[in-house]
Amino acid sequence: MAASVPEPENPTIFGRILRGEIPCDQVYADEHCLAFRDVAPQAPVHILVIPRQHLVNLAEAEPDQAALLGHLLLVAAQVAKQEGLTGFRTVINSGEEAGQTVFHLHVHVIGGRPLAWPPG
Numbered sequence: 001m002a003a004s005v006p007e008p009e010n011p012t013i014f015g016r017i018l019r020g021e022i023p024c025d026q027v028y029a030d031e032h033c034l035a036f037r038d039v040a041p042q043a044p045v046h047i048l049v050i051p052r053q054h055l056v057n058l059a060e061a062e063p064d065q066a067a068l069l070g071h072l073l074l075v076a077a078q079v080a081k082q083e084g085l086t087g088f089r090t091v092i093n094s095g096e097e098a099g100q101t102v103f104h105l106h107v108h109v110i111g112g113r114p115l116a117w118p119p120g
């Protein structure tokens with residue numbers, strides 16, 4: 001996995017969750033990532049998988065973070081299975097125009113109801 005990148009001086013809310021300064025409803029954790037329930041769920045199951053290493057979004061990802069990105073997706077599938085989902089959606093919003101509001105990369109895992117396509 002890629003070398004650790006320091007947190008910015010003003011950590012995002014997810015950075016603060018990783019530091020243990022803000023509680024979360026954790027569903028999975030390992031040395032590379034943390035998964036917890038979204039505070040404003042858009043479906044019966046809505047979980048966020050975030051890297052422990054600070055990464056702004058997919059657009060800022062570097063080739064040496066490929067293993068980490070792959071790991072986040074495998075964890076997303078694992079937590080979906082853990083939640084009993086037979087179908088689910090993974091979303092990574094990158095940039096304000098795409099709806100990103102927290103600038104620490106996160107994979108949304110959404111399921112538990114029929115999901116329309118195209119997304120809004």
Ligand code: AMP
Nearest residue numbers: 013024037038039040093099100101102
């Ligand atoms: P995005 O809009 O893709 O950046 O997604 C950010 C997500 O983080 C939103 O779905 C928020 O509801 C969620 N969120 C914000 N603060 C928290 C928090 N403290 N704990 C859990 N989820 C949060």
